[in-house]
Amino acid sequence: MTDRDGTTVRDAGPADAARCAAIYEPYVRHTAISFETEPPTAEEMAGRIAEAQRRHAWLVLDDDGTVTGYAYGGPFMARAAYSWSASVSVYLEPGRRRTGAGRTLYAALFDRLAARGIRTVLAGIALPNDASTGLHRALGFDEVGTYRRVGWKHGRWHDVVWYQRDLRRDAGPPEQFP
Numbered sequence: 001m002t003d004r005d006g007t008t009v010r011d012a013g014p015a016d017a018a019r020c021a022a023i024y025e026p027y028v029r030h031t032a033i034s035f036e037t038e039p040p041t042a043e044e045m046a047g048r049i050a051e052a053q054r055r056h057a058w059l060v061l062d063d064d065g066t067v068t069g070y071a072y073g074g075p076f077m078a079r080a081a082y083s084w085s086a087s088v089s090v091y092l093e094p095g096r097r098r099t100g101a102g103r104t105l106y107a108a109l110f111d112r113l114a115a116r117g118i119r120t121v122l123a124g125i126a127l128p129n130d131a132s133t134g135l136h137r138a139l140g141f142d143e144v145g146t147y148r149r150v151g152w153k154h155g156r157w158h159d160v161v162w163y164q165r166d167l168r169r170d171a172g173p174p175e176q177f178p
Contacts, residue, residue, distance in 0.1 A: 017046035071105035
């Protein structure tokens with residue numbers, strides 16, 4: 001999918017791992033947005049991309065050959081009954097925040113996940129994070145609960161608020177996975 005400004009949303013591959021790791025690194029080192037404490041290497045990121053692509057999806061925003069953001073879906077919980085739900089995240093390089101890039105990535109991700117049988121997406125957001133809570137609310141996510149003081153990072157406890165959005169609203173039985 002190519003946008004008016006020449007950006008393309010496409011499936012991530014192993015060649016995108018180093019750039020995804022570079023985008024993610026400042027979130028890990030300098031914020032509580034991620035609860036990881038050490039940034040993953042390009043090799044670790046390549047493994048994460050491959051794992052997400054098996055059942056869910058990992059997409060990148062490609063701006064004239066440079067990856068400027070990514071979004072992915074993965075298992076919400078390990079039990080089989082949760083198989084039709086996915087946890088989702090989006091990360092952008094600093095210059096792409098609040099430009100519509102997150103919306104673009106999520107729209108493509110939600111289409112991909114729905115096509116793969118996912119019915120509900122959930123996002124856990126470490127607080128404070130006004131940009132992320134605003135994005136999720138604008139995209140139709142509902143706040144469903146807050147875990148209090150569950151993450152210790154940068155010398156303090158952080159709450160995590162959970163948001164949920166249905167990709168399909170029917171109450172019928174789910175399809176079997178391909």
